[in-house]
Amino acid sequence: METKQKGPLGRPRGFDADEALERAMLVFWEHGYEGASTAALTNAMGISTTSMYAAFGNKEKLFRKVLERYTEGPSAYLARALEEPTALAVATAILAGTVRTTTRPANPHGCLGVQGALSTSDSGQEVRDLLVDWRHSGYSCVRERFQRAVDEGDLPTGSDPGLLARYVTTFGYGIAVQAASGVGRDELQEMADAALHNWPPLFP
Structure with a gap:
């Protein structure tokens, strides 16, 4: 047959x-x-x-697939920055990478992870939560790297890795918001340099 x-x-x-x-x-x-x-x-x-x-x-x-692509592509500077030999070099690379990524002429200005779900309705709650987790993951990686810097003596004893990580990541997100508002790359880099002029910053 x-x-x-x-x-x-x-x-x-x-x-x-x-x-x-x-x-x-x-x-x-x-x-x-x-x-x-x-x-x-x-x-x-x-x-x-x-x-x-x-x-x-x-x-x-x-959107979840897009966020993965963004993390592995435009936002990959964070993973590279964490490999820098000192905490100051890590912070410098994070802010410089943020400035570059958020001001490239060929791409939208700002950060997908910051602006992606700023004004979503209730139906977008899962996406909003996804981006909260995404930003927290980045913060946690920086905090762990700064904890290592304390353990190795690169950061002074008594430094708060969590507070330093929050300082750097919050400033980075601020750069992204300013970039989305049209602030130029040179001015943003000057801001980043000023933020790290006295490193590590002294918190009360």
Whole structure:
């Protein structure tokens, strides 16, 4: 008995998923989670709504994939900064990386992790929580690195790694907000240099 040959189980997507994700990242980065409509996303990605759902899931799942891409791409300076040999070099690299990333001419200004869900409605609570966790994760990594600096004698005994990490990360997020408001790279770098002029800062 002759058996009919079955066709392929799935049709190829017909688009570059990596490029589509990159374009979606730029839309979310510029407009935030709530401001990025499905129509704007699919138009930028060059695909239909059906294809977007099939490839990436719903809008929230797409945003989660975008945040992963942002962490491994534009925001990867944080992981590199933590490898610097001293706490001062770590702090310097974090703020310099923030300035560079938030002011690149080819990208939206500001930080996806800060602006992504600033004004979401109740339906965006999970995304807001996701970004809170994302920012806290970055802070925790910096705190752990500064704790190591205390243990190794690079930071003075009695230094508070948590407070220093909060100081650096909060200042970095402030840079991102200023960048989104149109403050230029040179001025932001001057601010970063001033913030680290007396390192480590003395807290009461």
